[in-house]
Amino acid sequence: MATPTLSAADLFAPTEAFVLSRAELDTRRPVDLHTQDFHEMMWIQNGTVRLHTAAGKRDLTEGDLVFIAPDQSHAVQGRGEAAIVVSLAIRPGVIRALGNRHEDLQGVAFWSGGAQPMVTHRDIRQLADLNAAALKLERSPRDKLYLEAFLLPLLTALDRAPDGMAQGAPGWLIAACSAARDPAVFREGAAGFVALCGRAHPHVSRTMRKFMDQTPVDYINGLRMAYAARRLTGTADSLAEIAVDCGLPNLSHFHKTFQAAFGETPQRYRKARQRDLIQPRP
Structure with a gap:
């Protein structure tokens, strides 16, 4: 059975660079994994969320941040009450252009190169900053300029491997x-x-x-x-x-x-x- 694919054409208005949303997740196990033709950044706002991928399942908690690239099959499921996620869907091409302009982004976030979504963590202070920035983004025009103003401070703050570190480092x-x-x-x-x-x-x-x-x-x-x-x-x-x-x-x-x-x-x-x-x- 083919893996279903979510399409940007069904999600984005013609002029939108991004779509920001919040959701309380269903606790039922997802029927299938899915892929999508756009990038997505998702973080756990409250509770516990189970991330299903082709490699297995992983439970995420408040502050965990997930970067999902196109073609990375996945699904999410709430674990217990009030499992709330914030999702930032990003129009195809925007992330590719950003990576082309900033080669230092290679190896992190959407550019990790792995077969599975990259997961990192924000502590309570960092999560508060992320939520405040997301609220500002939510109130802004859905343009690339405002999206990049949100993404770049976050991306520069992420852990990245130092120069010369071989792949596969823990x-x-x-x-x-x-x-x-x-x-x-x-x-x-x-x-x-x-x-x-x-x-x-x-x-x-x-x-x-x-x-x-x-x-x-x-x-x-x-x-x-x-x-x-x-x-x-x-x-x-x-x-x-x-x-x-x-x-x-x-x-x-x-x-x-x-x-x-x-x-x-x-x-x-x-x-x-x-x-x-x-x-x-x-």
Whole structure:
């Protein structure tokens, strides 16, 4: 029996770039999976929702966010009372054009490349922000401009695999690498990163070597030095201040780590790249 396909022609008015809706889901098991010829973003507003895919079933709870690409067969089912979802259906071509303009989106959300819908999670604060943005979108014209204004802040905030990470890396590692870009995290060093992973240190080290060819120390020091480089070229802060903010208060150790990363001392790096602002002649 062929999988039924939902058509954008039956959902979108001719000038609409998106359709935003809310629904309380039926608790009965869906008869069939279906596909669709448009993209859809759906998040769980309340209760528990069962996501059915060709790979099986998965229960989702409040704050879970699902990105569904065309041809990914799926169905959803309420689990218990008041299982409420918010759905954002997006006209065919809009997401493709967005991805063409922003290559950094590859590997996340609609561009994950998997056979199944991508699922991520928003915490209570992030969910509140998402709902507020959705309310604003709901009140706006159904144009691509307003849709992109809604999507881009969300997409840039999603966890994404760092450059060089091999495919198949576990979600916990991707999430930890994303969170570790925050100075408040990498200041705590490799131990803080491992704690963020929620796994034993040897397991984190083995997994990072397998998918990134790096140790936790390598990765954290890379983030620290990239941050230091931005501070060196973008501010007049002293080396001591920058070193402390990187989590390396020993200035000698900071110098050695920076030179190992960039092949030159912090002072030389700053002098070569920092330029005085062009001021008008009096």
